[in-house]
Every structure is written in C-alpha cells, then in structure tokens.
Amino acid sequence: MTPGKKLEGLVAATITPMTPDGQINLPVIRQYVDYLVNEQNVKNVFVNGTTGEGLSLSIQERKQLAEEWICQGRDKLDHVIIHVGALSLPECQELARHAAAIGAGGIAVIAPFFFKPTNKDELVAFLQKVASEAPEVPFYYYHIPPLTGVKIRVEELLDGIKARIPTFRGVKFSDTDLLDLAQCINKNETGQFEFLYGVDEQLLGALAIGANGAVGSTYNYLGRQTNLMLQAFAKPDLALAQKYQFLTGEFLNFVIKLGFGVAQTKAVMTFVSGIPMGPPRLPLVDASNEFIVKAKAKLDSIVWPD
Numbered sequence: 001m002t003p004g005k006k007l008e009g010l011v012a013a014t015i016t017p018m019t020p021d022g023q024i025n026l027p028v029i030r031q032y033v034d035y036l037v038n039e040q041n042v043k044n045v046f047v048n049g050t051t052g053e054g055l056s057l058s059i060q061e062r063k064q065l066a067e068e069w070i071c072q073g074r075d076k077l078d079h080v081i082i083h084v085g086a087l088s089l090p091e092c093q094e095l096a097r098h099a100a101a102i103g104a105g106g107i108a109v110i111a112p113f114f115f116k117p118t119n120k121d122e123l124v125a126f127l128q129k130v131a132s133e134a135p136e137v138p139f140y141y142y143h144i145p146p147l148t149g150v151k152i153r154v155e156e157l158l159d160g161i162k163a164r165i166p167t168f169r170g171v172k173f174s175d176t177d178l179l180d181l182a183q184c185i186n187k188n189e190t191g192q193f194e195f196l197y198g199v200d201e202q203l204l205g206a207l208a209i210g211a212n213g214a215v216g217s218t219y220n221y222l223g224r225q226t227n228l229m230l231q232a233f234a235k236p237d238l239a240l241a242q243k244y245q246f247l248t249g250e251f252l253n254f255v256i257k258l259g260f261g262v263a264q265t266k267a268v269m270t271f272v273s274g275i276p277m278g279p280p281r282l283p284l285v286d287a288s289n290e291f292i293v294k295a296k297a298k299l300d301s302i303v304w305p306d
Helices: 026-041 058-074 089-101 122-131 153-157 178-187 200-208 222-233 238-256 264-275 290-303
Strands: 010-014 043-046 079-083 106-110 139-143 166-173 192-195 214-217
Touching: 010 106, 026 222, 026 264, 043 058, 058 079, 058 089, 058 192, 089 106, 089 122, 089 139, 089 178, 106 122, 122 139, 122 153, 139 153, 166 178, 166 200, 178 200, 178 290, 192 200, 192 222, 200 222, 200 238, 238 290, 264 290
Parallel strands: 010 043, 010 214, 043 079, 079 106, 106 139, 139 166, 166 192, 192 214
Antiparallel strands: none
C-alpha cells in the first residue's frame, strides 16, 4: 500500500471469486490483482462490499479475503479498503480490528439495515463504535440507501462528524442524489474529506460537481476505458469524456434490461478477464447462458474512442 497517498481515481469494487461448489476461491486473487493493475490500470480496491457479496459471507471468509487482497496487493496496489459493515456491532468491531491488524489502507461501514438508525445521531454513534476499534485507520461511510433503506442525507451526517470520528476520511456515495453529493462537496472547502461516487453510469456528472473518484463494479472490466474518461475530463475534453460515459451507459442500459446484478457482474468479469469468478452465493443464482451470450455480443460491438 502507499501510506499517506490520497484515495482518488478509480477503485474496483472487488468480486469474490468462488469455486463451483460455492467456496471462496483465494488462489485466483493474485491473478485478479495483476489483471486490475496491468490490464485495467486500476490500483485501488474495495473488498467485501456489495459486489463482493460481503454480507453473504461468514466473518472468517471475510477475514481470509481481506488478508489475501492485502498480501497479494503489497507493492502493487495503492489502497486496499476493507468493508467491515455488518448487522451486528460486535462483528463490525471484530472485522475493524482485524483490518487494522493486517494493514488495511482504510475501512468502510454500511449502515445497519434490519434494525435501522432513524436519525443522524444514531447512525454516527454506530459508526463511531466501529471506527474506534481501528484508531489509526482511515474510516469511510458507505452510503447506499437503495439497499439499506437508510436515507439519512450525507450532508447532514458530515456536520460535526470529525469531532466524533477523528479518523473519518470520506464517503463511498452510492446514490443517485447528486444534490446531496453537491452539498457535501460544497461544505468540503478545505478538501479534508474524499467523496467517491458509486453509481458508475453517472460518474461524469459526479466528477463535474467535484467527486474525487469512484468505487464501482464496472471498473473491474471497464477500468481502462473509464480511466480514459477521467483523463479526458481533466484536460478538459468534455466531448470525449461524454463519449466514454455514453458508451458505458449504453452497455449498462442494455444489461440492466436483461436483469443485471452481482451474478451477472461475475459472468461479465469472467468472460472479459478470463479469470473464473464462479457462481454467486444463494439466494443469488447464476447468470443465464442467454445473458452471457447477449452481454458479450453487446460489449464486443461497442467501438471505444482511440
């Protein structure tokens, strides 16, 4: 890892490779790291999140995956962020301590989503109890209200959070509410916080209002193209950046209509990278052969700018 380096640019939300019988497949992670770095130019990862089926894994599996990503990423990746969120506070704390002990570059926590916090103070109290178990590790809040149902605005959450959570570094913002994101960035005048956008098909809009980068599943297999979009935006060459965003959106719009989730993401990553990602864990089920054929044909048909 690269201590002190700001987390920005693309962060791949890692997939959890599984064997055909549904066990985590640790030996392929070395190949996975090399693929991200060498083929996609992606040097940051977010492990055990939604794309990684983190909440469907056991605590021991999550620890094993975290250890393997950090081991294989040493001297290759800039940042390994470990998602340690769970429904149980003691489990979150155990995972946070473990992440700190193995040298994670940061930890992130999703809001608990069965018994939910109903206001900012309840949510911050929960997050603080987790962050305090890893007092030297940068802490990120993973905001994903479409899945958690916790709709406390991040703008509200930020007020006073640094006093409660000294290690608070920023937000993985996986929501389409760009007004909330814009208000957060507007408040972040000193640039002390990092805002990483999590809706891949809207990344260009988030960049325009000041997002530092992005965490997403498509950067596993479209990282190279998205990096070119970031470069075009920085020039600035808005027309070229739009072209990349529109083509990414064309693919995602196509597969979403077919039914697109974690299982389908695993299938796409398998046929693009050649690395076997295996099946998802129940209650998710494998992508159909029809999906794979149509998704591959669509992706192959897209002509990216030179």
